[in-house]
Amino acid sequence: MVASSRGFTTQLELKLSTLFISYGLAPSKKKRMCFPRDPLTILSRISCCCSEPVVPVRRGSGSGKSNEKVEDWRFDSKKSPHRVRVQASSAMPFASAQSRFTSKQEKFYSRCTPRNSGPQSRDTPPKRDTGIANEKDWGISLLNESVNESGTNEDGSTWYQESGEDLGENGHRCRWTRMGGKSHDGSSEWKETWWEKSDWSGYKELGVEKSGRNAEGDSWWETWQEVLHQDEWSNLARIERSAQKEAKSGSENAGWHEKWWEKYDAKGWTEKGAHKYGRLNEQSWWEKWGEHYDGSGSVLKWTDKWAETELGTKWGDKWEEKFFAGIGSRQGETWHVSPSGERWSRKWGEEHFGNGKVHKYGKSTTGESWDIVVDEETYYESEPHYGWADVVGDSSQLLSIQPRERPPGVYPPLDFGSSPRPERAMSSLELVINAKGKSYKSHLLGF
Numbered sequence: 192m193v194a195s196s197r198g199f200t201t202q203l204e205l206k207l208s209t210l211f212i213s214y215g216l217a218p219s220k221k222k223r224m225c226f227p228r229d230p231l232t233i234l235s236r237i238s239c240c241c242s243e244p245v246v247p248v249r250r251g252s253g254s255g256k257s258n259e260k261v262e263d264w265r266f267d268s269k270k271s272p273h274r275v276r277v278q279a280s281s282a283m284p285f286a287s288a289q290s291r292f293t294s295k296q297e298k299f300y301s302r303c304t305p306r307n308s309g310p311q312s313r314d315t316p317p318k319r320d321t322g323i324a325n326e327k328d329w330g331i332s333l334l335n336e337s338v339n340e341s342g343t344n345e346d347g348s349t350w351y352q353e354s355g356e357d358l359g360e361n362g363h364r365c366r367w368t369r370m371g372g373k374s375h376d377g378s379s380e381w382k383e384t385w386w387e388k389s390d391w392s393g394y395k396e397l398g399v400e401k402s403g404r405n406a407e408g409d410s411w412w413e414t415w416q417e418v419l420h421q422d423e424w425s426n427l428a429r430i431e432r433s434a435q436k437e438a439k440s441g442s443e444n445a446g447w448h449e450k451w452w453e454k455y456d457a458k459g460w461t462e463k464g465a466h467k468y469g470r471l472n473e474q475s476w477w478e479k480w481g482e483h484y485d486g487s488g489s490v491l492k493w494t495d496k497w498a499e500t501e502l503g504t505k506w507g508d509k510w511e512e513k514f515f516a517g518i519g520s521r522q523g524e525t526w527h528v529s530p531s532g533e534r535w536s537r538k539w540g541e542e543h544f545g546n547g548k549v550h551k552y553g554k555s556t557t558g559e560s561w562d563i564v565v566d567e568e569t570y571y572e573s574e575p576h577y578g579w580a581d582v583v584g585d586s587s588q589l590l591s592i593q594p595r596e597r598p599p600g601v602y603p604p605l606d607f608g609s610s611p612r613p614e615r616a617m618s619s620l621e622l623v624i625n626a627k628g629k630s631y632k633s634h635l636l637g638f
Contacts, residue, residue, distance in 0.1 A: 316403070316409075317401075317411060317413040317438065318436075319436070320449075322434075322465075323433065323434045323452075324415060324434070326397060326585065326586060327585075327588070329415065331397060331399060331588065333354065333366050333368050333385055333386075333387060334354040334368055338352055338353060338355075338368075339353050346375060347375025348372055348373060348374050348375050349373050349375075350372035351369075351370065351371055353369045354368040355367060359390075361391055361392065362389070362392075362594055362597055363388070364388065364389055364390070364595050365387070366386065367385065367386040368384070368385045369382070369383070370383050371383065376406075378405070378406035379406055380403060382400075382401065382403070383400070383401045383402075384399065384401075385399055386398050386399075388592075389593070389594040390594060391594060391595070391597050391601075391602070392420070392421070393419070393594075394418070394419070394420045394421075395418070395420075395589055395592045396416065396419075396589075397416070397417045397588060399416075400413070401414070404441075405441075408440075408441020408442065409439065409440055409441045409442075410438070410441065411436075411437065411439070412435075412436075413434070414435050415433070415434045416433050417430070417431075417432045417586060417589050418431045418432075418589075419589055419590065425456065425458075427457045427458055428457045429454065429455065430454075430455050430583065430589075431452070431453065431454045432453045432582070433451060434450075434451045435448075435449065436449045443471075443472060444470065444471075445471045445472065446469070446470060447468065447469035448467070448469075449466070449467045449468075451465045452464055452465075453582070455579045458486045459487075459574070459579060460485055461482070461579070462481070462482065462483050462484075463481070463482045464479075464480060464481035464482065465479070465480055466478075467479070473502070474499075474500050474501075476496070476497070476498035476499075477496065477497055477498070478494070478495070479495045480494040481493055482575065484573075484575050484578075488573050489513075489515040490512075490513070490514050490519075490573060491511070491513050492512050493510065493511040494508075494510055495507070497509075502530050503528075503529070503530035504528070504530055506526065507525075507526055508524070508525045508526070510523030511523065512571065514543070514569075514573070517543070517545035517569055518543060518544060519543050519569075520541060520543065521541040521543075522539065522540035522541070523538070523539055523540075524536055524538045525537050534556065536555065537553065537554070537559065538553055538554060540552050540553060543569045547566055548564055548566065549565050549569070550562075551563050551565060
């Protein structure tokens with residue numbers, strides 16, 4: 192499943208002096224609004240040699256028949272510091288990073304238990320830039336009875352498995368299963384928890400938490416959650432999905448952390464977003480993006496990404512677009528700061544009037560400037576490529592959760608509240624996972 196209509200891909204080349212980050216936009220799979228203009232050119236790829244100061248240049252390419260254009264943003268230290276090579280390229284949604292670090296993480300953890308002896312864990316680190324998985328990919332299978340068992344395998348590794356049910360007020364019920372294991376010397380360990388929750392208000396929740404470490408000190412953690420509830424103000428059914436993933440190397444100063452979320456309601460309102468962070472020794476990078484569809488044709492999308500080195504080199508790119516009924520705007524900035532503090536930037540903007548006319552303007556710190564009106568088509572997505580109908584179809588296990596039987600004459604408490612109606616800020620990017628009654632926070636990378 193693609194977690195968002197904007198599939199950003201990030202790729203790391205872990206050379207001590209080179210950071211490579213690749214971004215792209217997923218192609219549209221559903222209805223698009225089409226008005227005269229050329230597609231927006233956005234930044235899609237960063238390649239920087241961190242040992243020398245460089246200045247990026249943003250250029251556009253593409254045809255009006257494509258709904259979006261992408262650029263390669265390359266810093267080439269072999270050429271003049273003020274020369275940048277830019278080329279257009281297509282991008283695939285959520286391509287997994289294929290770096291040496293990621294390959295190493297896939298070897299983080301050998302299984303603690305041989306087959307057919309105790310619970311078998313999917314004890315591999317999470318993969319980067321894979322979004323939010325569908326419930327069927329987790330294979331959650333809760334036991335129907337209470338279990339508390341443990342054992343020792345032939346190689347000396349140990350395992351345990353527990354399951355139970357917790358009951359509370361308003362028909363609250365939480366069914367859970369916990370399992371885990373350790374190597375014979377305790378240097379490797381894995382843990383995994385599954386749960387489902389429900390109550391008489393119609394609330395349903397399905398979740399997973401996994402963690403592990405190996406003898407080399409590599410560690411990882413991942414949690415996933417899917418929730419069905421009724422919005423207290425609109426009375427519409429809502430499904431929300433979220434995931435957090437992270438991994439940390441035990442042999443070098445390297446690691447990454449991601450938070451993803453999606454929210455849908457039955458009238459087409461949709462919000463999606465992600466926060467990402469990574470580092471490799473002296474290099475660090477960040478990315479944030481969000482999408483908001485109000486279900487009536489109004490769309491907001493934005494991205495902000497940046498990177499830096501311990502030498503003081505910094506660079507980044509950000510953009511935003513807002514559209515409704517063919518009228519809207521796009522604006523953005525590409526920037527770079529050298530170790531000496533010298534700053535270069537280029538700002539640009541577009542105003543789309545809905546009549547085939549587009550006002551383009553911008554300027555840079557090197558003296559460039561433009562301000563023109565052109566005849567161009569306007570393209571943007573008025574609906575998410577993955578929406579309410581899709582998420583309902585992929586949430587059969589969540590929807591099939593059976594709540595406790597409610598006694599006659601007992602009803603869920605209604606609170607029309609003292610609390611003010613929550614604002615649906617179009618750029619809201621806060622993610623809180625409240626699975627099992629607490630907020631999960633990154634405990635490996637110190638967020």
